[in-house]
Amino acid sequence: MNTSVSRSTIRSPRRADRTETQRHVSKKRLATKVTIAGGALYIAYDSGLLGSSEQGSEALNRAKAAIPPAVEEWMKYFGLETPLPTMPKVEFSPVQAWNSGVRRSISSLSEAPTKATQYTNQGLQYLKDLTK
Amino acid sequence: MSEKELGKKWDRCLADGAIKFGTGLGLGIVFSVLFFKRHTWPISLCSGAGLGMAFSNCQNDLRSSYLLHRSQKVGLCNKTHSN
Numbered sequence: 001m002n003t004s005v006s007r008s009t010i011r012s013p014r015r016a017d018r019t020e021t022q023r024h025v026s027k028k029r030l031a032t033k034v035t036i037a038g039g040a041l042y043i044a045y046d047s048g049l050l051g052s053s054e055q056g057s058e059a060l061n062r063a064k065a066a067i068p069p070a071v072e073e074w075m076k077y078f079g080l081e082t083p084l085p086t087m088p089k090v091e092f093s094p095v096q097a098w099n100s101g102v103r104r105s106i107s108s109l110s111e112a113p114t115k116a117t118q119y120t121n122q123g124l125q126y127l128k129d130l131t132k
Numbered sequence: 133m134s135e136k137e138l139g140k141k142w143d144r145c146l147a148d149g150a151i152k153f154g155t156g157l158g159l160g161i162v163f164s165v166l167f168f169k170r171h172t173w174p175i176s177l178c179s180g181a182g183l184g185m186a187f188s189n190c191q192n193d194l195r196s197s198y199l200l201h202r203s204q205k206v207g208l209c210n211k212t213h214s215n
Contacts, residue, residue, distance in 0.1 A: 033166040040162045049155040053189045056148035 133197045145190035149183065156182025 048055035133141075160178030168174050 037162055037166050040159060044155050044159060049151055050185065053144045053148035053186075053193055056151040056186075056189075057144050060147050060151055 137197075141190075141193050145186070145193065148189055149186040152182035152186040153179055154182075156180070 044050055048059045156179040157175060160175035163178065164170055164172070164174040
């Protein structure tokens with residue numbers, strides 16, 4: 001008695017065996033997927049996200065302006081009245097600090113030779129006065 | 133190019149880089165979920181492509197001040213004197 005199961009019964013049904021409705025459903029699914037992907041791509045292109053750097057920064061500014069009111073609206077819709085924590089305003093500007101640091105260090109480097117000669121002259125004068 | 137202009141260009145470059153990376157990531161996730169059975173490679177490919185586009189834009193933006201634009205080009209004419 002042959003108990004081994006033939007491989008063809010275990011394998012999934014071939015394309016030719018699928019019914020017309022199954023093929024129709026798979027075509028519809030593919031069309032839906034292509035529509036969604038194409039729509040996402042079109043939205044990204046139309047809003048300037050894939051364009052030049054000016055268009056990109058404009059899109060970012062528009063998003064920054066649109067997000068807080070949208071978030072507030074959604075929070076009201078869900079009944080969450082607690083306000084979002086606002087960014088604390090920091091007076092310290094790292095750019096200004098860095099620039100002033102660079103300027104100070106370069107100016108001190110440029111003045112270093114003259115100051116060094118000045119101090120050595122003063123030191124020598126002091127020693128001369130001591131030995132007198 | 134003044135320092136302020138250069139600073140603005142760099143700011144634009146960084147903002148553009150962030151936007152294109154995010155857009156690429158989003159589109160990569162969409163394609164990965166819809167067509168590629170939630171594999172990771174479409175996400176990395178699309179985000180990498182976005183970063184590449186941002187790099188190219190940045191490069192063009194920074195080089196644009198050194199290029200001679202079409203309206204500024206002056207034509208040369210060779211005059212031949214025939215006696």
